[in-house]
Amino acid sequence: MQLDMRSVIIALASLGTLGLIFGAGLAIAAKKFAVPTDPLYDEVLGALPGVNCGGCGYPGCAAYAAAVARGEVGINLCPVGGNDLLVNLAKIMKLEPAATLERQVATPYCDGGAQEAGTRFLYAGILDCVVANAMSGGDKDCQYGCLGYGSCVKMCVFGAISMDENRIPVVNEAKCTACGMCVKGCPKHIFALRPSSMQVHIRCRSHDKGKDVRKKCSVGCIACGLCVRACPVKAITMENNLAVIDYTLCTNCGLCIEKCPMKTIHGPLSAQSTK
Amino acid sequence: MVSNLFAIFFGAILINNFVLTRFLGICPFLGVSKKIETAVGMSLAVIFVMTIASLATWGIQTYLLMPFNMLYLRTISFILVIAVLVQFVEMVMLKATPTLYQALGVYLPLITTNCAVLGVTLLNLNENYTLVQSLMHGFAGGVGFGLAIVVFAGIRERLDFAPIPKALEGFPIALIVAGLLSIAFSGFQGLL
Numbered sequence: 001m002q003l004d005m006r007s008v009i010i011a012l013a014s015l016g017t018l019g020l021i022f023g024a025g026l027a028i029a030a031k032k033f034a035v036p037t038d039p040l041y042d043e044v045l046g047a048l049p050g051v052n053c054g055g056c057g058y059p060g061c062a063a064y065a066a067a068v069a070r071g072e073v074g075i076n077l078c079p080v081g082g083n084d085l086l087v088n089l090a091k092i093m094k095l096e097p098a099a100t101l102e103r104q105v106a107t108p109y110c111d112g113g114a115q116e117a118g119t120r121f122l123y124a125g126i127l128d129c130v131v132a133n134a135m136s137g138g139d140k141d142c143q144y145g146c147l148g149y150g151s152c153v154k155m156c157v158f159g160a161i162s163m164d165e166n167r168i169p170v171v172n173e174a175k176c177t178a179c180g181m182c183v184k185g186c187p188k189h190i191f192a193l194r195p196s197s198m199q200v201h202i203r204c205r206s207h208d209k210g211k212d213v214r215k216k217c218s219v220g221c222i223a224c225g226l227c228v229r230a231c232p233v234k235a236i237t238m239e240n241n242l243a244v245i246d247y248t249l250c251t252n253c254g255l256c257i258e259k260c261p262m263k264t265i266h267g268p269l270s271a272q273s274t275k
Numbered sequence: 276m277v278s279n280l281f282a283i284f285f286g287a288i289l290i291n292n293f294v295l296t297r298f299l300g301i302c303p304f305l306g307v308s309k310k311i312e313t314a315v316g317m318s319l320a321v322i323f324v325m326t327i328a329s330l331a332t333w334g335i336q337t338y339l340l341m342p343f344n345m346l347y348l349r350t351i352s353f354i355l356v357i358a359v360l361v362q363f364v365e366m367v368m369l370k371a372t373p374t375l376y377q378a379l380g381v382y383l384p385l386i387t388t389n390c391a392v393l394g395v396t397l398l399n400l401n402e403n404y405t406l407v408q409s410l411m412h413g414f415a416g417g418v419g420f421g422l423a424i425v426v427f428a429g430i431r432e433r434l435d436f437a438p439i440p441k442a443l444e445g446f447p448i449a450l451i452v453a454g455l456l457s458i459a460f461s462g463f464q465g466l467l
Contacts, residue, residue: 007343007344007345010343010345011345011348014339014343014345014348015348015351015352015355018335018339018352018355018356019355022355022356022359025359025363026359026362026363026366029362029363029366029367030366033366033367033369033370034370035369035370035373
């Protein structure tokens, strides 16, 4: 096939010229209609992590930076940046450096996977927790428990969550930035943020009575109260059939872990927490 | 001549409405139709882009593509024109009405890929419209888009207070309403 060089050149030249003319026009327009941006905004935006996770509650880092630059919101909303960011932002905004924050990690408060917790019916819909939850609360016997379809894995923009073979989410604490998307997104509210140094935590969300929990799940909190009595600093209380740890009191001693008959409490001493 | 323009104007608004009959530009139709205010802003932007795009593409078509026999370049050159126009509208809007700019959000740059805009320029070509006819068609196409999106936004604002079955709340009912609107507009077929 003979290539007609002339038409190729004409096509290139005409489109190129058009592009140049339009580009020049836009450049002039950009100068003419330039909107001066707040230099503060640019600095704040530069300091933010730029991952656009939405953890601060704004659509992205740019929106949050604009709000900070206008002085409308505090500088402590970004969960990703941590202490360094707080210090930087305080410097940019000329504020007093805030008290240092303890690093937090997201933790799944349910350990009743496919082996431990039974199901009520055979679910054959879309493999997504939000969809499954719309189906009368999902197929798990325990209506508080993790549905195990891994919506949190999809939500986590940092790739910190994975599902284990038992269909329970596992958080890679090194990758977790505590942006809180899983906390907001999980239809069963399985996730909560916990100070990363406080490793003792009670992996259950069930407010069912102990007898009912026993029927539905082999690792759920049955509200027996052994941990409440075992705790030397009285950090554990029983709230509505569920043991809750007060992290302002907890000393990470781990006595409750040994006492728990259902192995619901995880911590530095339990083998499961390292999985 | 005048009656012909009249036919093009009402044809593009009612009979061949770009959204409800030709099914072009559905993305902003569904995306920016939650409030009448943003819907009006969006339709003004689309009317502007469609009219100017009709003008600019007619020029390119008549003085560049036809004489050099390069009709195969029309899609890419038309997209170029539209993209530049949208960029321009974006700059002006950011300067003039930052609130509207915020409200339209991502849908403003998305006019670039709004197939209604490319559709109107390509239809101008197919119908062998003159400059005035092209301008009228582009303008009327934008007005038709605006009519559809504003009517739709009005219905959606009222839907917020309507007792809707839970499973249909939000987007599903919006799609049903869009379908009903489209059926309603098919009643205009054969008007002219």
